[in-house]
Amino acid sequence: MDAKPHRDLLEELYERLLEFHGPQHWWPGDGWFEIMVGAVLTQAASWKNVEMALGNLKAAGVLSPESIRRMDGDELAALLYPSGYYNSKAKKLKSLAQFIGDRFSDSVERLKEKDVLMLREELLGIHGVGRETADAILLYAVGKARFVVDNYTKRILSRIGAIEKDASYSSIQRLFEENLAPEIEKYSEYHALLVRHGNSVCTTKPTCDRCCLADLCETGRRALGT
Ligand code: SF4
Incomplete structure:
Protein backbone atom coordinates (compact mmCIF):
# COMPACT_ATOMS: atom_id res chain seq x y z
CA MET A 1 0.00 0.00 0.00
CA TRP A 26 -3.60 7.91 29.46
CA TRP A 27 -1.13 7.59 31.10
CA PRO A 28 -2.64 7.12 34.57
CA GLY A 29 -0.18 8.44 37.14
CA ASP A 30 0.78 11.52 39.10
CA GLY A 31 3.87 13.08 37.62
CA TRP A 32 6.66 12.05 35.32
CA PHE A 33 8.56 9.75 37.66
CA GLU A 34 5.47 7.78 38.67
CA ILE A 35 4.73 7.31 34.95
CA MET A 36 8.27 6.00 34.38
CA VAL A 37 7.93 3.59 37.29
CA GLY A 38 4.55 2.43 35.98
CA ALA A 39 6.07 1.81 32.53
CA VAL A 40 8.59 -0.59 34.08
CA LEU A 41 6.17 -2.27 36.48
CA THR A 42 3.58 -2.94 33.80
CA GLN A 43 5.95 -5.37 32.05
CA ALA A 44 4.19 -8.76 32.26
CA ALA A 45 1.67 -7.40 34.77
CA SER A 46 -1.93 -6.19 34.75
CA TRP A 47 -2.47 -2.51 35.49
CA LYS A 48 -4.51 -3.44 38.58
CA ASN A 49 -1.45 -5.11 40.10
CA VAL A 50 0.80 -2.24 39.04
CA GLU A 51 -1.53 0.17 40.87
CA MET A 52 -1.16 -1.88 44.04
CA ALA A 53 2.63 -1.73 43.82
CA LEU A 54 2.54 2.01 43.09
CA GLY A 55 0.23 2.41 46.08
CA ASN A 56 2.81 0.63 48.27
CA LEU A 57 5.58 2.94 47.04
CA LYS A 58 3.44 6.01 47.70
CA ALA A 59 2.38 4.84 51.15
CA ALA A 60 6.04 4.25 52.03
CA GLY A 61 6.91 7.73 50.70
CA VAL A 62 9.57 6.42 48.31
CA LEU A 63 8.17 7.34 44.90
CA SER A 64 11.09 9.52 43.88
CA PRO A 65 14.37 8.74 42.06
CA GLU A 66 16.42 9.64 45.11
CA SER A 67 14.43 7.39 47.46
CA ILE A 68 14.57 4.48 45.03
CA ARG A 69 18.35 4.86 44.71
CA ARG A 70 18.87 5.00 48.45
CA MET A 71 16.57 2.29 49.66
CA ASP A 72 17.54 -1.29 50.29
CA GLY A 73 16.90 -3.54 47.26
CA ASP A 74 15.04 -6.20 49.28
CA GLU A 75 12.76 -3.59 50.87
CA LEU A 76 12.00 -2.16 47.45
CA ALA A 77 11.28 -5.66 46.09
CA ALA A 78 8.83 -6.30 48.95
CA LEU A 79 6.88 -3.15 48.05
CA LEU A 80 6.77 -4.23 44.39
CA TYR A 81 5.48 -7.72 45.24
CA PRO A 82 1.95 -7.22 43.75
CA SER A 83 3.37 -6.42 40.29
CA GLY A 84 5.18 -9.78 40.00
CA TYR A 85 8.87 -10.40 39.15
CA TYR A 86 9.49 -8.08 42.07
CA ASN A 87 13.21 -8.82 42.57
CA SER A 88 13.93 -8.21 38.91
CA LYS A 89 11.73 -5.10 38.83
CA ALA A 90 13.47 -3.70 41.92
CA LYS A 91 16.80 -3.96 40.07
CA LYS A 92 15.29 -2.33 36.99
CA LEU A 93 13.88 0.58 39.00
CA LYS A 94 17.20 1.10 40.75
CA SER A 95 18.99 1.21 37.37
CA LEU A 96 16.44 3.68 36.02
CA ALA A 97 16.66 5.93 39.10
CA GLN A 98 20.46 5.83 38.94
CA PHE A 99 20.39 6.85 35.28
CA ILE A 100 17.97 9.74 35.95
CA GLY A 101 20.21 10.98 38.75
CA ASP A 102 23.58 10.52 37.05
CA ARG A 103 22.63 11.87 33.64
CA PHE A 104 19.85 14.36 34.37
CA SER A 105 20.12 15.34 38.05
CA ASP A 106 16.56 14.03 38.60
CA SER A 107 15.20 16.78 36.35
CA VAL A 108 12.53 16.03 33.76
CA GLU A 109 13.26 19.43 32.21
CA ARG A 110 16.76 18.22 31.39
CA LEU A 111 15.32 15.02 29.93
CA LYS A 112 13.03 17.11 27.72
CA GLU A 113 15.99 19.13 26.40
CA LYS A 114 17.69 16.04 25.06
CA ASP A 115 17.31 14.96 21.42
CA VAL A 116 14.64 12.26 21.29
CA LEU A 117 16.66 9.66 19.37
CA MET A 118 19.72 10.11 21.54
CA LEU A 119 17.61 9.87 24.69
CA ARG A 120 15.95 6.73 23.37
CA GLU A 121 19.35 5.13 22.78
CA GLU A 122 20.39 5.98 26.33
CA LEU A 123 17.14 4.59 27.76
CA LEU A 124 17.66 1.36 25.82
CA GLY A 125 21.03 1.02 27.54
CA ILE A 126 19.39 0.83 30.99
CA HIS A 127 18.94 -2.61 32.52
CA GLY A 128 15.35 -3.74 31.94
CA VAL A 129 14.30 -1.04 29.48
CA GLY A 130 13.26 -2.42 26.09
CA ARG A 131 11.76 -0.59 23.13
CA GLU A 132 8.16 -0.54 24.36
CA THR A 133 9.17 0.69 27.83
CA ALA A 134 11.56 3.30 26.37
CA ASP A 135 8.90 4.64 24.01
CA ALA A 136 6.26 4.69 26.76
CA ILE A 137 8.66 6.71 28.94
CA LEU A 138 9.45 9.09 26.07
CA LEU A 139 5.80 9.64 25.15
CA TYR A 140 4.01 9.68 28.48
CA ALA A 141 6.67 10.83 30.96
CA VAL A 142 8.98 13.06 28.91
CA GLY A 143 6.46 14.30 26.32
CA LYS A 144 8.17 13.29 23.08
CA ALA A 145 6.11 12.12 20.10
CA ARG A 146 7.12 8.46 19.83
CA PHE A 147 4.47 5.90 18.91
S1 SF4 B 1 -12.27 -7.95 16.65
FE1 SF4 B 1 -10.20 -7.81 15.75
S2 SF4 B 1 -10.23 -9.34 14.12
FE2 SF4 B 1 -12.35 -8.92 14.65
S3 SF4 B 1 -13.04 -7.30 13.26
FE3 SF4 B 1 -12.28 -6.31 15.11
S4 SF4 B 1 -10.15 -5.83 14.70
FE4 SF4 B 1 -10.78 -7.37 13.21
Missing part, protein backbone atom coordinates in the same frame (compact mmCIF):
# COMPACT_ATOMS: atom_id res chain seq x y z
CA ASP A 2 1.23 3.53 -0.64
CA ALA A 3 1.32 6.21 2.07
CA LYS A 4 -2.12 7.71 1.46
CA PRO A 5 -4.23 4.59 1.99
CA HIS A 6 -2.20 3.86 5.11
CA ARG A 7 -2.74 7.39 6.38
CA ASP A 8 -6.46 7.19 5.65
CA LEU A 9 -6.75 3.78 7.27
CA LEU A 10 -4.88 4.81 10.43
CA GLU A 11 -6.97 7.97 10.76
CA GLU A 12 -10.17 5.98 10.26
CA LEU A 13 -9.16 3.38 12.86
CA TYR A 14 -8.40 6.14 15.34
CA GLU A 15 -11.70 7.96 14.83
CA ARG A 16 -13.72 4.77 15.15
CA LEU A 17 -11.90 3.53 18.25
CA LEU A 18 -12.27 6.93 19.87
CA GLU A 19 -15.97 7.01 19.16
CA PHE A 20 -16.50 3.44 20.32
CA HIS A 21 -14.43 3.45 23.52
CA GLY A 22 -14.27 7.17 24.32
CA PRO A 23 -11.11 9.01 25.45
CA GLN A 24 -8.85 6.86 27.66
CA HIS A 25 -6.90 9.76 29.25
CA VAL A 148 4.35 3.03 21.41
CA VAL A 149 3.93 -0.42 19.87
CA ASP A 150 2.78 -3.41 21.90
CA ASN A 151 1.30 -6.85 21.28
CA TYR A 152 -2.22 -5.42 21.02
CA THR A 153 -1.10 -3.02 18.27
CA LYS A 154 0.50 -5.87 16.39
CA ARG A 155 -2.46 -8.20 16.81
CA ILE A 156 -5.10 -5.68 15.70
CA LEU A 157 -3.11 -4.31 12.75
CA SER A 158 -2.18 -7.77 11.48
CA ARG A 159 -5.75 -9.05 11.75
CA ILE A 160 -6.92 -6.00 9.84
CA GLY A 161 -4.34 -6.80 7.16
CA ALA A 162 -2.29 -3.58 7.45
CA ILE A 163 0.90 -5.41 8.52
CA GLU A 164 2.34 -8.90 8.32
CA LYS A 165 1.94 -11.16 11.35
CA ASP A 166 5.68 -11.13 11.94
CA ALA A 167 6.20 -7.38 11.36
CA SER A 168 9.01 -5.93 13.47
CA TYR A 169 8.56 -3.38 16.25
CA SER A 170 10.38 -0.69 14.29
CA SER A 171 8.45 -1.28 11.06
CA ILE A 172 5.11 -0.96 12.91
CA GLN A 173 6.33 2.17 14.67
CA ARG A 174 7.44 3.64 11.33
CA LEU A 175 4.03 2.91 9.83
CA PHE A 176 2.36 5.12 12.45
CA GLU A 177 5.04 7.80 12.64
CA GLU A 178 5.34 8.22 8.85
CA ASN A 179 1.59 8.49 8.38
CA LEU A 180 0.41 10.49 11.38
CA ALA A 181 1.53 13.97 12.38
CA PRO A 182 3.75 13.83 15.50
CA GLU A 183 1.10 14.92 18.00
CA ILE A 184 1.75 13.82 21.57
CA GLU A 185 -1.91 13.87 22.54
CA LYS A 186 -2.98 11.77 19.57
CA TYR A 187 -0.14 9.25 19.93
CA SER A 188 -1.01 8.92 23.64
CA GLU A 189 -4.69 8.37 22.99
CA TYR A 190 -4.17 6.09 20.01
CA HIS A 191 -1.95 3.67 21.93
CA ALA A 192 -4.39 3.65 24.84
CA LEU A 193 -7.32 2.94 22.51
CA LEU A 194 -5.50 0.01 20.88
CA VAL A 195 -4.79 -1.45 24.33
CA ARG A 196 -8.45 -1.02 25.28
CA HIS A 197 -9.64 -2.61 22.05
CA GLY A 198 -7.19 -5.49 22.35
CA ASN A 199 -8.31 -6.07 25.93
CA SER A 200 -12.02 -5.95 25.34
CA VAL A 201 -12.93 -6.72 21.70
CA CYS A 202 -9.98 -7.91 19.60
CA THR A 203 -8.97 -10.37 22.30
CA THR A 204 -7.16 -13.68 21.76
CA LYS A 205 -10.50 -14.97 20.49
CA PRO A 206 -11.83 -11.86 18.71
CA THR A 207 -15.46 -10.82 19.00
CA CYS A 208 -15.77 -9.47 15.47
CA ASP A 209 -19.57 -9.31 15.61
CA ARG A 210 -19.35 -6.39 18.04
CA CYS A 211 -16.27 -4.70 16.57
CA CYS A 212 -16.39 -1.14 15.25
CA LEU A 213 -13.59 -2.00 12.79
CA ALA A 214 -15.15 -5.12 11.26
CA ASP A 215 -15.82 -3.73 7.77
CA LEU A 216 -12.20 -2.49 7.56
CA CYS A 217 -10.72 -5.76 8.74
CA GLU A 218 -9.76 -8.79 6.65
CA THR A 219 -10.24 -11.15 9.61
CA GLY A 220 -13.53 -9.55 10.58
CA ARG A 221 -14.96 -9.72 7.08
CA ARG A 222 -14.00 -13.38 6.83
CA ALA A 223 -15.51 -14.16 10.23
CA LEU A 224 -18.76 -12.36 9.44
CA GLY A 225 -18.94 -13.55 5.81
CA THR A 226 -19.23 -9.98 4.46
Whole structure:
Protein backbone atom coordinates (compact mmCIF):
# COMPACT_ATOMS: atom_id res chain seq x y z
CA MET A 1 0.00 0.00 0.00
CA ASP A 2 1.23 3.53 -0.64
CA ALA A 3 1.32 6.21 2.07
CA LYS A 4 -2.12 7.71 1.46
CA PRO A 5 -4.23 4.59 1.99
CA HIS A 6 -2.20 3.86 5.11
CA ARG A 7 -2.74 7.39 6.38
CA ASP A 8 -6.46 7.19 5.65
CA LEU A 9 -6.75 3.78 7.27
CA LEU A 10 -4.88 4.81 10.43
CA GLU A 11 -6.97 7.97 10.76
CA GLU A 12 -10.17 5.98 10.26
CA LEU A 13 -9.16 3.38 12.86
CA TYR A 14 -8.40 6.14 15.34
CA GLU A 15 -11.70 7.96 14.83
CA ARG A 16 -13.72 4.77 15.15
CA LEU A 17 -11.90 3.53 18.25
CA LEU A 18 -12.27 6.93 19.87
CA GLU A 19 -15.97 7.01 19.16
CA PHE A 20 -16.50 3.44 20.32
CA HIS A 21 -14.43 3.45 23.52
CA GLY A 22 -14.27 7.17 24.32
CA PRO A 23 -11.11 9.01 25.45
CA GLN A 24 -8.85 6.86 27.66
CA HIS A 25 -6.90 9.76 29.25
CA TRP A 26 -3.60 7.91 29.46
CA TRP A 27 -1.13 7.59 31.10
CA PRO A 28 -2.64 7.12 34.57
CA GLY A 29 -0.18 8.44 37.14
CA ASP A 30 0.78 11.52 39.10
CA GLY A 31 3.87 13.08 37.62
CA TRP A 32 6.66 12.05 35.32
CA PHE A 33 8.56 9.75 37.66
CA GLU A 34 5.47 7.78 38.67
CA ILE A 35 4.73 7.31 34.95
CA MET A 36 8.27 6.00 34.38
CA VAL A 37 7.93 3.59 37.29
CA GLY A 38 4.55 2.43 35.98
CA ALA A 39 6.07 1.81 32.53
CA VAL A 40 8.59 -0.59 34.08
CA LEU A 41 6.17 -2.27 36.48
CA THR A 42 3.58 -2.94 33.80
CA GLN A 43 5.95 -5.37 32.05
CA ALA A 44 4.19 -8.76 32.26
CA ALA A 45 1.67 -7.40 34.77
CA SER A 46 -1.93 -6.19 34.75
CA TRP A 47 -2.47 -2.51 35.49
CA LYS A 48 -4.51 -3.44 38.58
CA ASN A 49 -1.45 -5.11 40.10
CA VAL A 50 0.80 -2.24 39.04
CA GLU A 51 -1.53 0.17 40.87
CA MET A 52 -1.16 -1.88 44.04
CA ALA A 53 2.63 -1.73 43.82
CA LEU A 54 2.54 2.01 43.09
CA GLY A 55 0.23 2.41 46.08
CA ASN A 56 2.81 0.63 48.27
CA LEU A 57 5.58 2.94 47.04
CA LYS A 58 3.44 6.01 47.70
CA ALA A 59 2.38 4.84 51.15
CA ALA A 60 6.04 4.25 52.03
CA GLY A 61 6.91 7.73 50.70
CA VAL A 62 9.57 6.42 48.31
CA LEU A 63 8.17 7.34 44.90
CA SER A 64 11.09 9.52 43.88
CA PRO A 65 14.37 8.74 42.06
CA GLU A 66 16.42 9.64 45.11
CA SER A 67 14.43 7.39 47.46
CA ILE A 68 14.57 4.48 45.03
CA ARG A 69 18.35 4.86 44.71
CA ARG A 70 18.87 5.00 48.45
CA MET A 71 16.57 2.29 49.66
CA ASP A 72 17.54 -1.29 50.29
CA GLY A 73 16.90 -3.54 47.26
CA ASP A 74 15.04 -6.20 49.28
CA GLU A 75 12.76 -3.59 50.87
CA LEU A 76 12.00 -2.16 47.45
CA ALA A 77 11.28 -5.66 46.09
CA ALA A 78 8.83 -6.30 48.95
CA LEU A 79 6.88 -3.15 48.05
CA LEU A 80 6.77 -4.23 44.39
CA TYR A 81 5.48 -7.72 45.24
CA PRO A 82 1.95 -7.22 43.75
CA SER A 83 3.37 -6.42 40.29
CA GLY A 84 5.18 -9.78 40.00
CA TYR A 85 8.87 -10.40 39.15
CA TYR A 86 9.49 -8.08 42.07
CA ASN A 87 13.21 -8.82 42.57
CA SER A 88 13.93 -8.21 38.91
CA LYS A 89 11.73 -5.10 38.83
CA ALA A 90 13.47 -3.70 41.92
CA LYS A 91 16.80 -3.96 40.07
CA LYS A 92 15.29 -2.33 36.99
CA LEU A 93 13.88 0.58 39.00
CA LYS A 94 17.20 1.10 40.75
CA SER A 95 18.99 1.21 37.37
CA LEU A 96 16.44 3.68 36.02
CA ALA A 97 16.66 5.93 39.10
CA GLN A 98 20.46 5.83 38.94
CA PHE A 99 20.39 6.85 35.28
CA ILE A 100 17.97 9.74 35.95
CA GLY A 101 20.21 10.98 38.75
CA ASP A 102 23.58 10.52 37.05
CA ARG A 103 22.63 11.87 33.64
CA PHE A 104 19.85 14.36 34.37
CA SER A 105 20.12 15.34 38.05
CA ASP A 106 16.56 14.03 38.60
CA SER A 107 15.20 16.78 36.35
CA VAL A 108 12.53 16.03 33.76
CA GLU A 109 13.26 19.43 32.21
CA ARG A 110 16.76 18.22 31.39
CA LEU A 111 15.32 15.02 29.93
CA LYS A 112 13.03 17.11 27.72
CA GLU A 113 15.99 19.13 26.40
CA LYS A 114 17.69 16.04 25.06
CA ASP A 115 17.31 14.96 21.42
CA VAL A 116 14.64 12.26 21.29
CA LEU A 117 16.66 9.66 19.37
CA MET A 118 19.72 10.11 21.54
CA LEU A 119 17.61 9.87 24.69
CA ARG A 120 15.95 6.73 23.37
CA GLU A 121 19.35 5.13 22.78
CA GLU A 122 20.39 5.98 26.33
CA LEU A 123 17.14 4.59 27.76
CA LEU A 124 17.66 1.36 25.82
CA GLY A 125 21.03 1.02 27.54
CA ILE A 126 19.39 0.83 30.99
CA HIS A 127 18.94 -2.61 32.52
CA GLY A 128 15.35 -3.74 31.94
CA VAL A 129 14.30 -1.04 29.48
CA GLY A 130 13.26 -2.42 26.09
CA ARG A 131 11.76 -0.59 23.13
CA GLU A 132 8.16 -0.54 24.36
CA THR A 133 9.17 0.69 27.83
CA ALA A 134 11.56 3.30 26.37
CA ASP A 135 8.90 4.64 24.01
CA ALA A 136 6.26 4.69 26.76
CA ILE A 137 8.66 6.71 28.94
CA LEU A 138 9.45 9.09 26.07
CA LEU A 139 5.80 9.64 25.15
CA TYR A 140 4.01 9.68 28.48
CA ALA A 141 6.67 10.83 30.96
CA VAL A 142 8.98 13.06 28.91
CA GLY A 143 6.46 14.30 26.32
CA LYS A 144 8.17 13.29 23.08
CA ALA A 145 6.11 12.12 20.10
CA ARG A 146 7.12 8.46 19.83
CA PHE A 147 4.47 5.90 18.91
CA VAL A 148 4.35 3.03 21.41
CA VAL A 149 3.93 -0.42 19.87
CA ASP A 150 2.78 -3.41 21.90
CA ASN A 151 1.30 -6.85 21.28
CA TYR A 152 -2.22 -5.42 21.02
CA THR A 153 -1.10 -3.02 18.27
CA LYS A 154 0.50 -5.87 16.39
CA ARG A 155 -2.46 -8.20 16.81
CA ILE A 156 -5.10 -5.68 15.70
CA LEU A 157 -3.11 -4.31 12.75
CA SER A 158 -2.18 -7.77 11.48
CA ARG A 159 -5.75 -9.05 11.75
CA ILE A 160 -6.92 -6.00 9.84
CA GLY A 161 -4.34 -6.80 7.16
CA ALA A 162 -2.29 -3.58 7.45
CA ILE A 163 0.90 -5.41 8.52
CA GLU A 164 2.34 -8.90 8.32
CA LYS A 165 1.94 -11.16 11.35
CA ASP A 166 5.68 -11.13 11.94
CA ALA A 167 6.20 -7.38 11.36
CA SER A 168 9.01 -5.93 13.47
CA TYR A 169 8.56 -3.38 16.25
CA SER A 170 10.38 -0.69 14.29
CA SER A 171 8.45 -1.28 11.06
CA ILE A 172 5.11 -0.96 12.91
CA GLN A 173 6.33 2.17 14.67
CA ARG A 174 7.44 3.64 11.33
CA LEU A 175 4.03 2.91 9.83
CA PHE A 176 2.36 5.12 12.45
CA GLU A 177 5.04 7.80 12.64
CA GLU A 178 5.34 8.22 8.85
CA ASN A 179 1.59 8.49 8.38
CA LEU A 180 0.41 10.49 11.38
CA ALA A 181 1.53 13.97 12.38
CA PRO A 182 3.75 13.83 15.50
CA GLU A 183 1.10 14.92 18.00
CA ILE A 184 1.75 13.82 21.57
CA GLU A 185 -1.91 13.87 22.54
CA LYS A 186 -2.98 11.77 19.57
CA TYR A 187 -0.14 9.25 19.93
CA SER A 188 -1.01 8.92 23.64
CA GLU A 189 -4.69 8.37 22.99
CA TYR A 190 -4.17 6.09 20.01
CA HIS A 191 -1.95 3.67 21.93
CA ALA A 192 -4.39 3.65 24.84
CA LEU A 193 -7.32 2.94 22.51
CA LEU A 194 -5.50 0.01 20.88
CA VAL A 195 -4.79 -1.45 24.33
CA ARG A 196 -8.45 -1.02 25.28
CA HIS A 197 -9.64 -2.61 22.05
CA GLY A 198 -7.19 -5.49 22.35
CA ASN A 199 -8.31 -6.07 25.93
CA SER A 200 -12.02 -5.95 25.34
CA VAL A 201 -12.93 -6.72 21.70
CA CYS A 202 -9.98 -7.91 19.60
CA THR A 203 -8.97 -10.37 22.30
CA THR A 204 -7.16 -13.68 21.76
CA LYS A 205 -10.50 -14.97 20.49
CA PRO A 206 -11.83 -11.86 18.71
CA THR A 207 -15.46 -10.82 19.00
CA CYS A 208 -15.77 -9.47 15.47
CA ASP A 209 -19.57 -9.31 15.61
CA ARG A 210 -19.35 -6.39 18.04
CA CYS A 211 -16.27 -4.70 16.57
CA CYS A 212 -16.39 -1.14 15.25
CA LEU A 213 -13.59 -2.00 12.79
CA ALA A 214 -15.15 -5.12 11.26
CA ASP A 215 -15.82 -3.73 7.77
CA LEU A 216 -12.20 -2.49 7.56
CA CYS A 217 -10.72 -5.76 8.74
CA GLU A 218 -9.76 -8.79 6.65
CA THR A 219 -10.24 -11.15 9.61
CA GLY A 220 -13.53 -9.55 10.58
CA ARG A 221 -14.96 -9.72 7.08
CA ARG A 222 -14.00 -13.38 6.83
CA ALA A 223 -15.51 -14.16 10.23
CA LEU A 224 -18.76 -12.36 9.44
CA GLY A 225 -18.94 -13.55 5.81
CA THR A 226 -19.23 -9.98 4.46
S1 SF4 B 1 -13.04 -7.30 13.26
FE1 SF4 B 1 -12.35 -8.92 14.65
S2 SF4 B 1 -10.23 -9.34 14.12
FE2 SF4 B 1 -10.78 -7.37 13.21
S3 SF4 B 1 -10.15 -5.83 14.70
FE3 SF4 B 1 -12.28 -6.31 15.11
S4 SF4 B 1 -12.27 -7.95 16.65
FE4 SF4 B 1 -10.20 -7.81 15.75
